[in-house]
Amino acid sequence: MPFRPVSPEKLSSAVVRQVEELILRGILQPGKRLPPERELAERLCVSRPSLRDAIAQLQDAGLLTAKPGAGVFVANVLGSAFSPALAALFSRHDEAAMDYLAFRRDMEGLAAERAARLGSDTDLAVVTAVFRKMETAHDTQSAEDEAALDAQFHMSIIEASHNVVMLHMMRSMYELLRSGVFYNRQIMFKQQTKRAVLLDQHRAIHDALIARDAAGAREAVEAHLTYVERALLDQQRAARHEDVARQRLDQELDG
Structure with missing residues (x-):
């Protein structure tokens, strides 16, 4: 049979998907600063560790970038379109x-x-x-x-x-x-x-x-x-x- 067990989605994965969709739709634009960690976790109704995990995944994917002392920003994903x-x-x-x-x-x-x-x-x-x-x-x-x-x-x-x-x-x-x-x-x-x-x-x-x-x-x-x-x-x-x-x-x- 083709059926497989259904496993609940990790909260961090749900956060990753939501941020990806916002970037894809052009709502979160390059250079946009994300809200502070505490505020963003509250808006998303997730724990701060889950949020950190999601942000780390998005940074690894090249979609977010962290600037020490400034915060987390949407990466300039358009910069590579033309050399x-x-x-x-x-x-x-x-x-x-x-x-x-x-x-x-x-x-x-x-x-x-x-x-x-x-x-x-x-x-x-x-x-x-x-x-x-x-x-x-x-x-x-x-x-x-x-x-x-x-x-x-x-x-x-x-x-x-x-x-x-x-x-x-x-x-x-x-x-x-x-x-x-x-x-x-x-x-x-x-x-x-x-x-x-x-x-x-x-x-x-x-x-x-x-x-x-x-x-x-x-x-x-x-x-x-x-x-x-x-x-x-x-x-x-x-x-x-x-x-x-x-x-x-x-x-x-x-x-």
């Missing part, structure tokens, strides 16, 4: 930025479509909350905040799509974007005309999601990222033209 050498290579070649935007257009279009169909009302409420912050940053002329919220807005859509593989892959991609590996996106948010256009594009994405218009949400994301791609190409072309113009000026001054 420093590859990230540096991306930064030196313009085609990488174009490929990055094309990749985002495909992935985020799909994520928006899924979020409109599968996201809960609470998921979409998070998207709305981030978008309202974008509107506030726009009204207060805070280009830096608006650029930061741009990434947060797009990540909230990916989270609402409920695909954990896409979530962690895109979170890793956004870390490179924040660090300016592909391009300096803050440049666009410092130009008033472009900022207004970008806000309207984000509003179109938001409104389609709230209406649960899957096709409309995907189209709005694709239109937005096509605009970003065109703006980036214009920036690169303008930089090349400026370089040529400076050479001509130098020639005239020397002559």
